[in-house]
Amino acid sequence: MKYVERVISEYEIKDKSMPEFIQALKEVLLSTSVIFEKYPEYEKMAILERLCEPEKILQFKVPWMDDLGTIHVNRGYRVQFSGVLGPYKGGLRLHPSVNLGVLKFLGFEQVFKNALTTLPIGGGKGGSDFNPKGKSDNEIMRFCQSFMTELYSHIGPDVDVPAGDMGTGAREIGFLFGQYRRIKKMSERGVITGKGLSYGGSLARKQATGYGLIYFVKEICEYHNIEMANKKAIVSGSGNVAIYACEKAQEYGIKVVAMSDSKGYIIDNNINLDVVKNIKEQLRVSLSEYPTLANSGEYFEGSIYDANIKAEFILPCATQNEINETRAKQLVDNGCILVGEGANMPNDNEAIKVYLENGVIFAPGKAANAGGVATSALEMTQNSMRLSWTFEEVDEKLQQIMASIHEQCLTAMQRYDLDSKNYVASANIAGMEKVIEAMIAQGDY
Numbered sequence: 496m497k498y499v500e501r502v503i504s505e506y507e508i509k510d511k512s513m514p515e516f517i518q519a520l521k522e523v524l525l526s527t528s529v530i531f532e533k534y535p536e537y538e539k540m541a542i543l544e545r546l547c548e549p550e551k552i553l554q555f556k557v558p559w560m561d562d563l564g565t566i567h568v569n570r571g572y573r574v575q576f577s578g579v580l581g582p583y584k585g586g587l588r589l590h591p592s593v594n595l596g597v598l599k600f601l602g603f604e605q606v607f608k609n610a611l612t613t614l615p616i617g618g619g620k621g622g623s624d625f626n627p628k629g630k631s632d633n634e635i636m637r638f639c640q641s642f643m644t645e646l647y648s649h650i651g652p653d654v655d656v657p658a659g660d661m662g663t664g665a666r667e668i669g670f671l672f673g674q675y676r677r678i679k680k681m682s683e684r685g686v687i688t689g690k691g692l693s694y695g696g697s698l699a700r701k702q703a704t705g706y707g708l709i710y711f712v713k714e715i716c717e718y719h720n721i722e723m724a725n726k727k728a729i730v731s732g733s734g735n736v737a738i739y740a741c742e743k744a745q746e747y748g749i750k751v752v753a754m755s756d757s758k759g760y761i762i763d764n765n766i767n768l769d770v771v772k773n774i775k776e777q778l779r780v781s782l783s784e785y786p787t788l789a790n791s792g793e794y795f796e797g798s799i800y801d802a803n804i805k806a807e808f809i810l811p812c813a814t815q816n817e818i819n820e821t822r823a824k825q826l827v828d829n830g831c832i833l834v835g836e837g838a839n840m841p842n843d844n845e846a847i848k849v850y851l852e853n854g855v856i857f858a859p860g861k862a863a864n865a866g867g868v869a870t871s872a873l874e875m876t877q878n879s880m881r882l883s884w885t886f887e888e889v890d891e892k893l894q895q896i897m898a899s900i901h902e903q904c905l906t907a908m909q910r911y912d913l914d915s916k917n918y919v920a921s922a923n924i925a926g927m928e929k930v931i932e933a934m935i936a937q938g939d940y
């Protein structure tokens with residue numbers, strides 16, 4: 496049995512209760528098997544076993560009191576996956592679907608994504624099964640304070656630097672940072688990123704993941720001679736990533752014809768983003784309000800990917816496993832030519848196969864959404880230097896980083912003779928080779 500296949504089958508037994516982690520392992524390992532064929536000595540060095548096992552996993556209870564005085568207990572986690580390239584770096588997800596398997600999948604992906612940014616950051620991920628929806632600001636604050644009361648002793652600017660993710664926005668980061676500062680009695684701004692601008696945050700961090708996705712799509716379009724203007728796009732989600740992906744896409748003349756949230760989706764000729772921002776950033780309600788507030792478009796319940804919408808660009812920016820084989824086939828039938836992942840693993844492995852078999856360009860989240868973590872690392876740099884760059888300075892660096900990630904993918908394609916539309920293998924290879932090189936150099940065994 497080949498090395499890669501042996502390791503996958505071992506994990507299928509060991510981590511059988513973690514389907515998302517196994518899915519991510521398969522995506523990464525099968526697409527990078529050429530590395531292990533080229534360097535058979537890696538098997539003796541147990542490179543894959545060392546790569547697939549997190550360095551440390553923390554699990555802890557998070558008790559908090561609601562406004563009526565009832566006590567709740569959630570589970571908190573931090574998966575410190577790999578520190579060979581720098582301090583563990585990755586967001587905190589607050590969502591009822593969070594469990595150890597989901598965080599192991601996200602942490603594993605984060606290692607290679609962070610390597611692609613070329614910045615000195617390792618990979619980690621954390622979060623809780625706490626649901627911030629419908630909670631008051633005070634309840635959110637009490638939860639965040641309780642979470643940080645346990646986490647604080649495991650993180651630090653040179654140890655582990657958490658950030659936002661689903662359910663963790665500027666409000667939550669503020670409460671988490673405040674509790675860290677109170678307990679540590681130190682002003683270590685670089686301990687967490689996604690902070691507010693008045694206390695060490697970076698301009699353009701809020702926009703970075705969505706903008707970065709579109710900068711990556713732009714690199715692809717330039718390389719493959721595709722005109723961006725007037726193409727139609729579906730953007731799933733209407734959270735942080737989706738909103739700023741839509742904003743930059745519209746700036747480039749792309750027509751965003753549909754967006755979604757966890758309950759339903761809206762269809763409009765060209766989405767009115769100001770209305771979506773108002774609904775999601777201010778009112779914090781469902782997209783069902785859109786037709787009334789925008790005075791145009793229609794709202795439907797269900798998944799955006801079950802609707803029969805014609806679009807050339809598909810930009811999934813909500814959550815994992817939104818698109819399976821059947822939905823991918825329908826997207827191809829509806830004229831899709833490029834899929835760029837703003838979310839982490841929104842396409843399952845069968846959906847990716849459908850794209851590659853049908854000549855659709857596929858840009859995986861690991862490369863396409865790396866702008867968020869890259870800008871988090873730029874926030875850490877500004878914190879260390881005790882200065883703040885302008886929006887334009889950060890945005891320019893973000894564009895350079897996304898262009899460099901694209902360039903690294905092209906180099907891997909050429910070195911391993913890969914199809915120029917197959918960014919999944921090239922991104923995985925480019926990220927993994929960096930991590931392996933650092934592991935070997937550091938004698939990590």
Ligand code: NDP
Pocket residue numbers: 659660661662663704732733734735736737755756757758775812813814815837838839864865867868
């Ligand atoms: P947000 O919480 O801001 O937004 C998430 C969006 O996804 C919301 O519109 C939410 O709907 C929708 N959603 C949640 N669950 C489902 C579901 N089961 N089906 C359909 N839609 C759903 O998160 P972010 O925008 O920050 O993150 C989105 C994705 O991007 C995640 O995969 C995250 O890991 C990834 N990512 C985020 C980065 C960042 O910088 N924020 C960086 C890199 C990756 P509703 O409004 O109803 O809750």
